[in-house]
Amino acid sequence: xxxxxxxxxxxxxxxxQARLTGPLHLSSGALLGPVDIAxxxxxxxxxxxxxxxxxxxxxxxxxxxxSDHPVTGKPGWWWRLVGEGKPVDPxxxxxVCSNVIGSCMGSSGPASIDPVTGDPHxxxxxxxxxxxxxxxxxxxxxxxxxxxxxxxxxxxxxGMQALTWPTLFPDRVESCVVIASTARxxxxxxxxxxxxxxxxxxxxLWRGGDYYADxxxxxxxxxxxxxxxxxxxxxxxxLTEKFGRRLQGRDAKTFGFDADxxxxxxxxxxxxxxxxxxxxxxxxxxxxxxxxxxxxxxxGGSLAKAxxxxxxxxxxxxxxxxxxxxxxESRIIVHALNASGAQASFVELSSPFGHDAFLLExxxxxxxxxxxxKGGRA
Amino acid sequence: MSETLRPDLALIAxxxxxxxxxxxxxxxxxxxxxxxxxNAQVDARGLEIDGSNVAAAVGRGLSVVQGDADxxxxxxxxxxFDYAILSQTLQTTRRPDLVVEELLRIGRQAFVSFPxxxxxxxxxxLLWGGRMPVTRLLPxxxxxxxxxxxxxxxxxxxxxKERGWTIDGQWFLKGDKETTHAxxxxxxxxAVFLLRK
Numbered sequence: 001x002x003x004x005x006x007x008x009x010x011x012x013x014x015x016x017q018a019r020l021t022g023p024l025h026l027s028s029g030a031l032l033g034p035v036d037i038a039x040x041x042x043x044x045x046x047x048x049x050x051x052x053x054x055x056x057x058x059x060x061x062x063x064x065x066x067s068d069h070p071v072t073g074k075p076g077w078w079w080r081l082v083g084e085g086k087p088v089d090p091x092x093x094x095x096v097c098s099n100v101i102g103s104c105m106g107s108s109g110p111a112s113i114d115p116v117t118g119d120p121h122x123x124x125x126x127x128x129x130x131x132x133x134x135x136x137x138x139x140x141x142x143x144x145x146x147x148x149x150x151x152x153x154x155x156x157x158x159g160m161q162a163l164t165w166p167t168l169f170p171d172r173v174e175s176c177v178v179i180a181s182t183a184r185x186x187x188x189x190x191x192x193x194x195x196x197x198x199x200x201x202x203x204x205l206w207r208g209g210d211y212y213a214d215x216x217x218x219x220x221x222x223x224x225x226x227x228x229x230x231x232x233x234x235x236x237x238x239l240t241e242k243f244g245r246r247l248q249g250r251d252a253k254t255f256g257f258d259a260d261x262x263x264x265x266x267x268x269x270x271x272x273x274x275x276x277x278x279x280x281x282x283x284x285x286x287x288x289x290x291x292x293x294x295x296x297x298x299x300g301g302s303l304a305k306a307x308x309x310x311x312x313x314x315x316x317x318x319x320x321x322x323x324x325x326x327x328x329e330s331r332i333i334v335h336a337l338n339a340s341g342a343q344a345s346f347v348e349l350s351s352p353f354g355h356d357a358f359l360l361e362x363x364x365x366x367x368x369x370x371x372x373x374k375g376g377r378a
Numbered sequence: 379m380s381e382t383l384r385p386d387l388a389l390i391a392x393x394x395x396x397x398x399x400x401x402x403x404x405x406x407x408x409x410x411x412x413x414x415x416x417n418a419q420v421d422a423r424g425l426e427i428d429g430s431n432v433a434a435a436v437g438r439g440l441s442v443v444q445g446d447a448d449x450x451x452x453x454x455x456x457x458x459f460d461y462a463i464l465s466q467t468l469q470t471t472r473r474p475d476l477v478v479e480e481l482l483r484i485g486r487q488a489f490v491s492f493p494x495x496x497x498x499x500x501x502x503x504l505l506w507g508g509r510m511p512v513t514r515l516l517p518x519x520x521x522x523x524x525x526x527x528x529x530x531x532x533x534x535x536x537x538x539k540e541r542g543w544t545i546d547g548q549w550f551l552k553g554d555k556e557t558t559h560a561x562x563x564x565x566x567x568x569a570v571f572l573l574r575k
Contacts, residue, residue: 315436334453335450339454344443345440345441345443347429347436347442349433364433367433374439375436375441
């Protein structure tokens, strides 16, 4: 396990938490405060503070982008992109990754304690948006003494935050990397999320979200939500290649409802391991935030208008087998950036792994991100 | 830093104004864009259909978007660039005339370069051999070439006249050397036009 380095400034390093007095003004009009943000930093901020990179995580991700996960023990979720000798390198960059508000890894969310009542917020936590997550990140950067981001980088929901950054803080972002993401959640995206939420809320243990007191959590519902979502992260070809119709630990069909097929067993495992590390109410809040996400809608219906105020450079990457946030979604962003005159790069990379490709081995992705980040210094 | 540019690209790189805003349509791996950026401080953007070319160009720090000249130019605003460049791509588009119209809408001026199908070698190949020419500039056979609209210098001049465009400059190449305007339709392997609306 990675050790916590001795830092002269306790704000920097692994496993940090900040209490921001706030309050944070949310998109809904509600106020949230105080706000706890759990985060990690890697590398050292240089004298002119010009090497700061913010990494934004996806729906079920967390701040452990490049260090071992405290619950699962697995290496950081984006170790392929962030780390020594990688495109985002603590030897050159000061890297910040924080847990989004609404989540359950140390930042304020439905599972955290409401200081007024002394009980968990549960469903009394205010409904959030992607923009609210970004506002909380900006408040954290204020706390860290960071004015400008050399780059903000994210995939999937992290890409939504990255793309939102220059629309909310046009002068605080120099470049923006948006991978396997979109400028708005589609009807199909919302539909899949609704299936997940209904699975959680249909679990009798959910109890309107007030399940924290006795530890009887709606794990069956959350596992089903995860299983359904997990299918959308993969591709048909990828599933066929990995599992086909192969049977799980048996020679013949059982003519029953056990996990006969490998793919069933795999999904059940995904569901079960997920509930050990994730809070069901957080899943409801974060999927809701994604559903509300539509950058054009926040700018009078024009996506191009959202980017007219920023000088940021943009890099967009999609994957050809990603049907959750397909290439057409990235193209919509690119066309808007072209119309607004922004500096934009876009490439569709080839991968058999569907949406999950952004987290997996992809040398081309590293080459593109590395070149893009260095391009700013040419 | 500077690699050897294809002759038509070298010519364009020499001709663009310092600090101009340029859109390179069909920019390949970004060789021309990089040369213009490094030598003339040009603010260059690219459009390229091939993903591995785009990855290579972005990997060298260029702003390149993966897209199709036939369908994606409409998303660029009017007169948003000083120059729009279309090098060796005209003959691969579905509607070359519409693509040039778009270049002249997006750019104040447009560079268009293309291999001249009426070069004498090609003529001989067709006249004596009775076969579609396969030459240094047109190295592909008829069934696997990307060039779906072969064009000659005189064809292009006729299109310019018909559409009322203005020719601000024209250059003709034989190998990597410039050649005379006289009988360019017969002797030029390659033509570069600078147009304005």
